[in-house]
Amino acid sequence: MDRLHRRKNLRTGNSAPPSAPHLAPGRRLVLGGIAATLAGLPPARPTLAQTTLAQPSLPQPALVQARPVRIGMITSLSGPFTALGESMRAGMQLLLAQSGHRLAGRPVEFLVEDDLARSEEGARKARKLIGQDRVDLLCGVISSGVALALRDVVTEARTPTFLLGSANDLARGAASPFIVRPTKTNWMLGTTAARWAHEKLSGARVLTVGSDYAAGREYIGDFAATYQQLGGRLGRQLWTPLGSADFGPLLTTIAAERPEAVYGFFAGSDAVRFLRQWKEYRLAGRVPLFGAGAFFDQEDVLPAVGDAALGALGTFHQSPTAPASAAFNQAYMATGKPLPGEFSTTGYVCGQVIRATLERADGDLADWAKACGALFSAPVETAFGTMPFDPRNGQAILDIHVNEVRRGEDGRMVNTVLHTYEKLRDPGPDA
Amino acid sequence: MGYAIVQTLNALSFSALLLLTGLGLSVVLSLMNFVNLAHGGFYLLGSYVAVLWLGSGAPWWLAFPAAFLAAGLAGAVLERFPFRRFYARPHLMQVLLTYGLSVIMADLMRWGFGAQILTPELPAALQGVVFLFDMPFPLYRLFLIGAGVALGLLLWLLLDRTLWGAVLRAAVTDRGIVETLGIDTRHLFAAVLVLSAGLGGLSGALGAGMLAAYPGLDEEVLILALVTVVVGGLGSFGGTVAGALVVGFALTFSKVWFPEFANVVAFSAMAGFLLLRPNGLIAPPLRQI
Amino acid sequence: MRDIPLSRAAPLAAALLALALAPLLAGAFHLRFLAEILLLGTAVMSLDLLVGLGGLVTLGHAALFGTAAYAAAIAALHLGGNLFLVLGAGTGAALLMAALMGVAIMRSSHLFLLILTLLLGQVAWEVAFHWREVTGGADGLRGLPPLSLGPWRLDGPRALFLLSGGLALAAYLLARSFADAPIGRALVGAREQPLRMSALGYSIPRIRFRAMLAAGGIAGAAGSLYPFLNLYVGPQSVHWSLSATMIIMLVIGGVGSLWGAFLGSAIYLALQTYVSAYTDRWQLFVGLVFVLIVLLLPRGLAGGLTGGLAGSLAGVLSRRGRP
């Protein structure tokens, strides 16, 4: 096997034709890159082998269709969001494989970089993809901190970016003409959870509990604000540090409060521990549990908590039982993966939006304002449903589902759509 | 009333977990003066083995010896090379070597077990709950407290009340004298390291029901264990027990009283404590000159 | 006048030459990357003053570096990006933090020091992570004004590189002078024979405290420029894992050799940046490289290089000396 083929980012999957990988002249071998960086030298010339393998680089506009489009993805392949990052990559790879590795008639080169869930790392990787690998567009990011750090980097470099973090600020103060946001903001989920709680619990006193970091603060804060606006009563507001090893003390406190309902937000390992211990302390089934977003993620959390989350309600823009995602679910599981959760779907949807953008711009992103205008002119059909964009901030307008965790036919837990709030639009710059 | 009792039991169960992880670390530290930052890796390996075992349908209680053996085996391999060459080196070099090894172990485990969060299917016998004054407390945590006490006692008996323990303590004080008695101290030290690694794996198996298993947990556990051992004062069995109690109660009751600032309060308290007693709770008497 | 030995002058000249040439040759990304290497390398070098000279291993160095970064970023957000203002605010904040760490280093050593500084660093991280009104919490602070010096804006990659290079060079000379000065020798003495040093009338806590202040000041200066590479600062720059990374960089480069810190940070960051694009197993790779260095080159690459060079040179000379 040619060693060039083993480089994981070059090709998107096994289905790629084994011949003629498209190597741009700027791409260098690892050692060359390191040596050049250490020495502060300019990019090395392509080696003989690379030159003969590479497509002749022809910059004429007539041939833009033949030139590959390079998509750079930044995601977390190590650090706390590793599993989510792998899902996001898998979703994107699935879409590219389905498209035969061609978008709008152009072959695709897909490069993935690991941000370790660290902002500075993400910024450096983005600069590398832009400055050294010369990608045509960027996408990705799990952590909102990384997304916010990338905002100025891609705006300054004028690189079209499909940014997937969900901090509210990304649709507001940090919105940028170069950033499209084909995913939710935290506000969309927090506010719909409050509306549902208000409609169904008829004014119950709700205790909130959240992971004390930016996303937790937004999920809980937006819920509390809307719930109180609607006339609901809040009980105690509990916060716990990110990465809590033991939720026993917190759950004992909650049990002693005897709340009528609990609204919470946790993610990843915190969500798993909280839910399992929620059951161990016999709160499951006795106190109604609400949540939002990743708290009950289908792929990341539910398989690890058994039936501990059974009956819990969560607002989410993703659900495996939403009709729009049926085709994606099947295709995703056909690759040997479990029922998809948020980030595999998000990765796939991101690909769908990128494909729509390229198709509407005839494969040419040189005039980004025009391509962007074409994208925003009509909704895109995605696995999240029909997705229009808010031209003020490039933010997707989304249907938000209220999911209940139910036991599926085969016994596994499934986020099942109870109700859908349609066309949620973040207040955006007006907020 | 029930609230106070259950919170105290919460603290005790967390202390038991800290004791289990801390003991493995403190055994090699106190007996061999070896700092092993790969201990978190042994813990996580034990967790993964237990999760897989409990999911496989084999008798559940065998999961714990299986985790002990798996981690002990990993420890035996690492002991042959390269730990053995670093027993006499300064702490800094040991810290560096074992930290590097822990990075390698973590990545190998992520490779082998995936990045998903895994949790064990606890047997029905451990899933129950007891009510104390109307407050629920999981049976599993009582089991943890029991395991912590039992293992602590067992280890203490082994090291303090058996001939093997006596020889070991003698070898620590003067390796040469023990070797003149015809005892191969290399085997002795290897056995201690395997025991410590096995303890790490066992605590991982016991702790999986509480902490789950996922990449990065090794580091979190390692730090808790290190803090436990250091707060207790290096190199004594009683110190580790005391450290586990102090750290367990500090972390638990900071969550009870100041849930929002739990970590700041607990870390500041422990830092303040170490500033006041720079050698931990129970410092072995040391003559400098 | 003391002569500057050739072995010291040569790397200095090489460094100056590289600083002068790089902006002409390297591209925008690479210049910014080099600037990051230089800033982190400077912080690692300041850590070497503690580890290499004093044998004091702390896990709180990122707290110094990150505190400076936050202070500089906050100062810039409110008062503008004047270079001296930013440097002053960052270094000042780092010195305050170093004074706190200094209390720790006065009182404890070995594993205790490691854990104590880890705890103090964690407290600093918790503050940065939770004090949302000031630090932006988990999301960090973005949209900083670019650095400026009077009428000049210093936000291009070339300006940032030259700035970082200048800072690194100044810090290197400062650290060198520290190591050669009485305080540096006293720090070595306190490591080798603490009792003898006390008996000579040296107060060991005072030596360590001053060393911590010196290291904190240098790390702080580097930290104050760090946010301006991306016009962003986040809580990871305070986290203990960055401290651990700095120790890894130091060991790869070579404990005790000040310039090795730059070599170590360059190699680590290059591995992290380039290998991760090719394999998900890049951490395995970094771990293996690190363990191999600990096993084979306990004095790091810098020690290996100079040792190797000196060794071969000595070999040549002795052969020539034979009749």
Added chain:
Amino acid sequence: MSALLEISGIGKSFGAVRVLSGISLAVSEGETLGLIGPNGAGKTTLFNVVTGFLRADAGQVRFAGAPVDRLPPAERAARGLVRTFQKAMVFPALSLRESLAMAARQRAGQGLRWLGARACHQESAARVERLLAESGLARHGGERMADLSYGEQRIADLLMALALEPRLLLLDEPTAGLSQAEAERLLGIVRRHDARTAIVLIAHDIDIVFNHCDRIAVMHLGQLLRTGTPQAVRQDAAVRAAYLGSLAD
């Protein structure tokens, strides 16, 4: 004239073992006091208490008229209460000249200077060169301490103490492991350097003590048995019984 060093009622225990009990002793300026006694008598422990490396359970230490009990060792040394250790404690990685400079700079109050280091180096250099010349070790000045012979290390150790210009020098078996000639040479250096320096000397070699000391104090099992001139001590029955007797036979 009041004594330079006044020790009164010092007691010290390690756990249940009583190492020092009720020790009172005075040393006056310029005097050389020999401290003898069998192993385990508590001589080194007394040194540790006097120089601040150990804290006494009872009693008081006054130096140059002021109590020093609460001062750390470094502070006592800075006041001129200087000691050496049983084993030569040198800085293996530093050269002889650097080691002496370290002591000399501390004496000049410049030990912790960073900036303006060049001036410090020059200032301490003169004193260092004088010491090297007096001791006859000048040609070894540039060598690493680790490369010196044991006898030379002991002399270097002593020179570091002398570089501090001590008012009272506590020497803990400075001649142990040295030949008779080497030992004489070492003590000669001390005397030649400054006759006003008071000295307390622990040594096992009785001849050395009796030849060089003005007064002798005998310790046994943590107690001070007798203090007096060499003549008086030699003839003391209790001392003979406890210590010298075995040698006299």
